[in-house]
Amino acid sequence: MTIAYHVEIADAHAHLWRVTLTVPRPAPLQRLSLPVWIPGSYLVREFARHLSALEARQGTRAVALTQLDKATWQAACDGRGALVVTYLVYAFDTSVRAAYLDAERGFFNGTSVCLRVEGREEEPHTLTLGALPRGWQVATAMPAQPGKARAWTAADYHELVDHPFTLGRFWHGRFDAAGVPHEFVVTGAWPGFDGERLLADVKKICEAQIALWHGRRRRDVPFARYVFMLHATEDGYGGLEHRASTALIASRRDLPRKDAPSGNGPADGYVNLLGLISHEYFHTWNVKRLRPAEFARLDYxxxxxxxxxxxxxxxxxxxxxxxxxxxxxxxxxxxxxxxxxxxxxxxxxxxxxxxxxxxxxxxxxxxxxxxxxxxxxxxxxxxxxxxxxxxxxxxxxxxxxxxxxxxxxxxxxxxxxxxxxxxxxxxxxxxxxxxxxxxxxxxxxxxxxxxxxxxxxxxxxxxTLAPDASAPALAAALGLRVSEGPVSGVQVKTVLRGSAAERAGVAAGDELIAVDGWRVRRLDDAQAWVAPGARFELLLVRDQRVRRVDVQWPAQPARxxxxxxxxxxxxxxxxxxxxxxxx
CATH class of the missing domain: 1.10.390.10 (Neutral Protease Domain 2)
Known part of the structure; x- marks a missing residue:
């Protein structure tokens, strides 16, 4: 027997996965832990906060689980049979880093749902999926178990958690790059999405990168199959690399469309998406295999x-x-x-x-x-x-x-x-x-x-690299980064060090109300009456108090x-x- 995980939908409307972990030959005091971070995203994210209802048994005997720290449990086993642990995972993170589930789709990384059996990480691991809603498909680069439906196998825990899963009804396309099969799945796309163009363009990216790394030695490509998993949303952007796949998020409007006008090259949003795809695919070599010495043995x-x-x-x-x-x-x-x-x-x-x-x-x-x-x-x-x-x-x-x-x-x-x-x-x-x-x-x-x-x-x-001849906008010239505020329409997010705004006493969080007595909802509107190099009065609100500051538009702002x-x-x-x- 191998260390085995069974993942099933517990309640899609409550966004709950149910996981059953089976550990053959457990240690008398078997430790189980969930990673606190996911490789490729360098922040402790505390995935264990989404686990609940942990129970353990050996046969018909209940096994006591003692929590040792924020992400580690210890099971008191007696050596009589496999340890079986069940738990729920709350999955409502729409990013590429964790897990998600609703009635339309599912997604998960192993670092969010698969407890690590400490001391047994180098053994083979298997993962199976329970019954899925009618019409749902599954995409993952994890090798399938021969002869078994909805079952996959990994050489060790590290490989197990390096293969995300996408589930649901999705668009699915295929192409070969340098003789290697590649798949692309897209969830959430608008009608009219041009999948054939996406496949053709991504194939060019993949072939260019394989040629860069391997030249004529195409047989040295370090994976036998690759899967792109893209979820299209109203407004999103990001990706996370894995050894033979990548999880991506992009805005629906950035996907290519069949009715898009020709000429003038691809739209900016689509170019940004292709750049994201190119970035994550390049990581297949640069960080997943060629990697920092400190990552030779990951500590989860x-x-x-x-x-x-x-x-x-x-x-x-x-x-x-x-x-x-x-x-x-x-x-x-x-x-x-x-x-x-x-x-x-x-x-x-x-x-x-x-x-x-x-x-x-x-x-x-x-x-x-x-x-x-x-x-x-x-x-x-x-x-x-x-x-x-x-x-x-x-x-x-x-x-x-x-x-x-x-x-x-x-x-x-x-x-x-x-x-x-x-x-x-x-x-x-x-x-x-x-x-x-x-x-x-x-x-x-x-x-x-x-x-x-x-x-x-x-x-x-x-x-040629040279300063832009056009004058910078007022906010940029003053060293301000602003966004829409709740009252005035202009709220300061950042004041850059050494800037004119900092010298005038403007601070992050300030709401900018007026320039020289004129109400503004966009700071750059004041360029209609304030000349470059001039001084002006800025009316702002900080902590419910109205303040006036004198600001000098720099005579020679950075361009x-x-x-x-x-x-x-x-x-x-x-x-x-x-x-x-x-x-």
Whole structure:
């Protein structure tokens, strides 16, 4: 017998799964625990808070369960037969990280529903599903048990919880990429959704990435089958990678439509969706297999710290949009606009001068997933700045005649056998490929807080990075991030460090009422009568009290940058650019 889980619908309207766990040959004091986090999302999420009604027995004998901590129970077994534990899981989390159930669909990750049998993690595990509503289908990349319906098997607990399940009535498509079967399921799409276009475009992404990692050695693809699981919602965006699948959430309006007008390239929302798909698929290599040394053996009971998310998330973020242009899904100008958005996001974050991208990686557990009004002032995103580190390294390698970042990734893959690596491994490969100077540059970019030398690097590729000539909007010029407020329509979410708004005494949470005595519902409306560089009076409300502050519109506000093709670039620069964007 194997460690076995039976998952069934207890009450769809109450959003309850019922799980039955069977443990053959349990220890006299058998510990069971639920993970507190899910790999790929670096925050302790306390999934055990959704468990209830735990009961245990051996045969007809009730077994006492003692809770030892927030997510661990101990069963007092007597050695006579298998331990059978039943419990309910409340499932109403619409994200990709946990579990969901209603009358229309179901979804779960093993980290939310499968108690870990401590000490037995390396043994085979099986999972079966109970009866499902008429017409429901099941999608998962977990290998099916031969000859059994709704039954799957995993080599160990780690594989078990790395295969999410999607259940319900869904659109289902298939394609082969480099000879490997891929499936795509979509729930919640509007009528008129163009599934055939989605399949064709995603196939191009997959083939481009397989070629990047394996070149002509397509037989080395590290999975035999891959499943994309997308849930379309009114307004959502996100994804979580797994070893042979990914769970995705996107807005319905971002899916391709059969009646969409042709010309002008794909819509922005669809490009963002393709970028998300590209990102999560790239993780199949970069973090699920090639992974931080600290993740070689995951601890499901606590934080797993690493300073390398700049590489595993940041470098993946660099390639997600780059693959789109290489696959022919967007043109070079469109790609450079996406790149400019990333650059402006980093330059607009004062925290980039406070925290290195390596420190940001280590602090992900307490900072990245716990954003507040001061986050932009205190930290930098290892996604976006990590992507720019990858860009700088790729350009430096190519411009110096030292190959490319593609080559470096393949060398890392071969050196590690597609396994765990540390920062020293990355630096060693850079040093071997390009010498000490670029290796030292990489260390400075990762552990320092200076801005990256992107403009001169891009110039060598016939690409211009320069400030936008247009004047920034008033809120941006003042260093404010605002949203709709309950009274005035303008509420301050963030005041950037060193900004004009901070000097004037504006604070997060303030509601902005009027400018120079005129009521405003959008702060930028005041540009109709306030000139750049002028002083004005701002009326605001804080803690139910009305206040007036004098604000100086900066004479030389920071401007966002544009990244464009240089029409006058010499032939050598154009050749470098083509090798970079169209290899």
């Amino acid at each position: 009971a606590r934080e797993n710290y690493t300073s390398l998310l700049w590489f595993f998330e940041g470098f993946t973020s660099y390639y997600d949009d780059l693959v789109l242009v290489r696959a022919g899904l967007i043109d070079e100008a469109r790609y450079l606009k996406l790149l400019a958005k990333t650059v402006n996001g980093v330059l607009g974050t004062p925290g980039r001068t406070v925290q290195s991208v390596a420190q940001a990686s280590f602090d992900a557990w307490v900072k990245y997933y716990r954003c507040d009004e001061n986050t932009p002032n205190a930290t930098v995103s290892y996604y976006t700045k990590g992507a720019l580190v990858a860009l700088a390294l790729d350009l430096a390698l190519r411009a110096g005649g030292h190959g490319s970042l593609d080559d470096l990734l393949r060398r890392l893959w071969q050196r590690s056998g597609g396994g765990a690596i540390g920062e020293a491994d990355i630096v060693d490969v850079v040093r071997a490929q390009a010498g000490d100077a670029i290796a030292d540059d990489l260390h400075h970019w990762v552990h320092g807080t200076d801005d990256l030398p992107l403009a001169p690097l891009l110039a060598r590729f016939g690409v 966002p940058v544009q990244i464009t093709l240089d029409a006058q670039a010499p032939a050598a620069a154009v050749a470098l650019r083509r090798a970079w964007l169209r290899p």
